[in-house]
Amino acid sequence: MSRTEAPPLPEPLRVPVADSHTHLDMQDGTVEEGLARAAALNVTTVVQVGCDVKGSHWAAETAAAHPSVHASVALHPNEAPRIVHGDPEGTARQGAREPGGKAALDEALAEIDALAALAHVRAVGETGLDFFRTGPEGVAAQEESFRAHIEIAKRHGKALVIHDREAHADVLRVLADAGAPERTVFHCYSGDAEMARICAAAGYFMSFAGNVTFKNAQPLRDALAVAPTELVLVETDAPFLTPAPYRGRPNAPYLIPVTLRAMAEVRNTDEDTLAAAVYDNTARAFDF
Numbered sequence: 001m002s003r004t005e006a007p008p009l010p011e012p013l014r015v016p017v018a019d020s021h022t023h024l025d026m027q028d029g030t031v032e033e034g035l036a037r038a039a040a041l042n043v044t045t046v047v048q049v050g051c052d053v054k055g056s057h058w059a060a061e062t063a064a065a066h067p068s069v070h071a072s073v074a075l076h077p078n079e080a081p082r083i084v085h086g087d088p089e090g091t092a093r094q095g096a097r098e099p100g101g102k103a104a105l106d107e108a109l110a111e112i113d114a115l116a117a118l119a120h121v122r123a124v125g126e127t128g129l130d131f132f133r134t135g136p137e138g139v140a141a142q143e144e145s146f147r148a149h150i151e152i153a154k155r156h157g158k159a160l161v162i163h164d165r166e167a168h169a170d171v172l173r174v175l176a177d178a179g180a181p182e183r184t185v186f187h188c189y190s191g192d193a194e195m196a197r198i199c200a201a202a203g204y205f206m207s208f209a210g211n212v213t214f215k216n217a218q219p220l221r222d223a224l225a226v227a228p229t230e231l232v233l234v235e236t237d238a239p240f241l242t243p244a245p246y247r248g249r250p251n252a253p254y255l256i257p258v259t260l261r262a263m264a265e266v267r268n269t270d271e272d273t274l275a276a277a278v279y280d281n282t283a284r285a286f287d288f
Helices: 031-040 053-065 079-085 101-116 136-156 168-178 193-202 218-226 253-267 271-286
Strands: 017-022 043-049 069-073 121-130 159-165 184-186 205-208 232-234
Touching: 017 232, 017 253, 017 271, 031 043, 031 253, 043 053, 043 121, 043 253, 043 271, 053 069, 053 101, 053 121, 069 101, 079 101, 079 136, 101 121, 101 136, 121 136, 121 168, 136 159, 136 168, 159 168, 168 193, 193 205, 193 218, 205 218, 218 253, 232 253, 232 271, 253 271
Parallel strands: 017 043, 043 069, 069 121, 121 159, 159 184, 184 205, 205 232
Antiparallel strands: none
């Protein structure tokens, strides 16, 4: 089986559900094809997430054109250091970049702020901290950008979508210190059960992706087992994190049923009950 071949269509869900985090701009085929394939399996709504200025504009335009798409706009945590310090190696999709300093970061954040004011933009994110891809030299830029996104989300009354990679304690510290928005979502939740209890106490939503199905992901399943039903979301993060048994192949919103069924098993509930709860939670989290 080719690693580039799309996984087969799973059985449709009986109850509609929402993909709380996807990147349609990085997936094969047209937006219309991707949405139709998902809708045929009862994945009726998606949140399209921007990771840079260009992608955030695209997310906003796509949400304006498609009623089943809601936009989230932001500079990804790894984007902030690239803007400030440059990216001579061209590690991002945009290729090599000259250092822009604080002024360039402020300019990019102003664009995100303007997009966040739009009605069809439901959230600010993915923002947060990523100590996996960015070294110590990029931490200050990441945290400055994260704090700015928190402020933007609160000012516009939008949800905040968190990217937290190997930075749990610092993400929780910044949220507590800056004051989290009323609706805060941990995208691709990656903490353990202990952190899930902390998030639950703060009222943060926890969105689980395909990696909850991976063999080595027992701590994630333990977290899912203790997360309150009213704070659980599901996502693809497509084209990444394709659930088992299709790990490594391209992900897309139509594969949500695979992850949702695995989640229902972990939580010892039936898929219809979980799908209904997850849809309601996503609508509440993103105010649609």
